[in-house]
Amino acid sequence: MSDISLKNIEKVYDNGFHAVHNFNLEIKDKEFIVFVGPSGCGKSTTLRMIAGLEEITRGTLTINGKVVNSLPPKERGIAMVFQSYALYPHLSVYENLAFGLKLAGFDEDEIDERVKETSKIMGLTEYLERKPRNLSGGQRQRVALGRAVIRHADVFLMDEPLSNLDAKMRVSMRAELVKIHRMVGATTIYVTHDQIEAMTMATRIVVMKLGRIQQVGTPADLYFRPANLFVAGFIGDPPMNFLKGKIEKKKFIGQDSLEFSFGTKLKNVMKKAEGKDVVIGFRPESIKLAPLTKEEGEESKKKVGDIAFHGEVEITEMLGDTMNIYVTLGENHLIIRTTPSDDYKIGDPIDFYVDYESLHIFDGESELVITDDEENKE
Ligand code: ATP
Numbered sequence: 001m002s003d004i005s006l007k008n009i010e011k012v013y014d015n016g017f018h019a020v021h022n023f024n025l026e027i028k029d030k031e032f033i034v035f036v037g038p039s040g041c042g043k044s045t046t047l048r049m050i051a052g053l054e055e056i057t058r059g060t061l062t063i064n065g066k067v068v069n070s071l072p073p074k075e076r077g078i079a080m081v082f083q084s085y086a087l088y089p090h091l092s093v094y095e096n097l098a099f100g101l102k103l104a105g106f107d108e109d110e111i112d113e114r115v116k117e118t119s120k121i122m123g124l125t126e127y128l129e130r131k132p133r134n135l136s137g138g139q140r141q142r143v144a145l146g147r148a149v150i151r152h153a154d155v156f157l158m159d160e161p162l163s164n165l166d167a168k169m170r171v172s173m174r175a176e177l178v179k180i181h182r183m184v185g186a187t188t189i190y191v192t193h194d195q196i197e198a199m200t201m202a203t204r205i206v207v208m209k210l211g212r213i214q215q216v217g218t219p220a221d222l223y224f225r226p227a228n229l230f231v232a233g234f235i236g237d238p239p240m241n242f243l244k245g246k247i248e249k250k251k252f253i254g255q256d257s258l259e260f261s262f263g264t265k266l267k268n269v270m271k272k273a274e275g276k277d278v279v280i281g282f283r284p285e286s287i288k289l290a291p292l293t294k295e296e297g298e299e300s301k302k303k304v305g306d307i308a309f310h311g312e313v314e315i316t317e318m319l320g321d322t323m324n325i326y327v328t329l330g331e332n333h334l335i336i337r338t339t340p341s342d343d344y345k346i347g348d349p350i351d352f353y354v355d356y357e358s359l360h361i362f363d364g365e366s367e368l369v370i371t372d373d374e375e376n377k378e
Contacts, residue, residue, distance in 0.1 A: 079148035256330025277364030305353025
């Protein structure tokens, strides 16, 4: 059992820099929590405060109901995995795994049993006699993780543990980590700046910016219901499209005489947004392309969505299973994610549509999403 509670946690470094502001989070036993955000947003600082490697300036950190603010790291029941593997090069995999237990005074039989159990979980059974230099990057990372697993710690803290691996290995280790988390069941807090790692591994994600939590939620919460402009732009690849403008008489008025009306749709949102500067967001895959009539060699005018746009193809990016079309809409640049096709050439006119329900409308000033309270009540 390992619940972790962070209440009003603040970090002010000795030089006066305020790195973490009023951080509040309740982590339940066995959760896989990911802290994600751009460089310098305070993820590592928060993790290090939980580990006991960094003093907590203000606030209360509780692990299993016990306040641990002033407890030294080794008494917190925590195992930490860093970006650097920190393996002993002259020791074998077996000895690297056994090292911590030996120091802690475990007897030989117990150590042997745990090394065997851990190497089985980590897929390292065949490599126990090897030295780290004779292992691949992924295998080394597995040994580093194994050193955390072998301690039977209740809580795992991981700071960018995959960032030294090449792209392919990172993808396979992501899935491995999720499997290992399931097997071991330890509450895990994982720090990364990579939103794809966050989306693929987390039970819940904490998005941070400039030392403050922006939103806490499941990957689906963040993707489909971003709370503000920052989260909307940070989560998702390719990123969400944004159009800046103003709402006047239930109409969106954007740059380059871009205008569209909402009619009776999004009634409550329009009421709140009336007269305000707004940013309208929609995901690249929510855009629908007007079907092309090849025979005529031009776009058909068949309406396939609520709001019609007429742009120009800037470039196309073939990804195999999907295709990104970069489009200019006057001064605006948008990305469309669609099924691959050779029909779109640079400079071609392109007609596309977005449905009202795919739109996220943000207050241009506060950058918070404007929600339909009635809809949320249901
Ligand atoms: P990264 O992904 O680059 O590691 P991060 O989100 O983990 O970023 P932190 O390492 O937590 O960010 O740093 C948060 C802020 O605190 C940064 O602006 C950093 O410069 C500052 N900082 C970190 N350590 C110290 C320190 N010892 N003294 C003063 N400021 C520090």
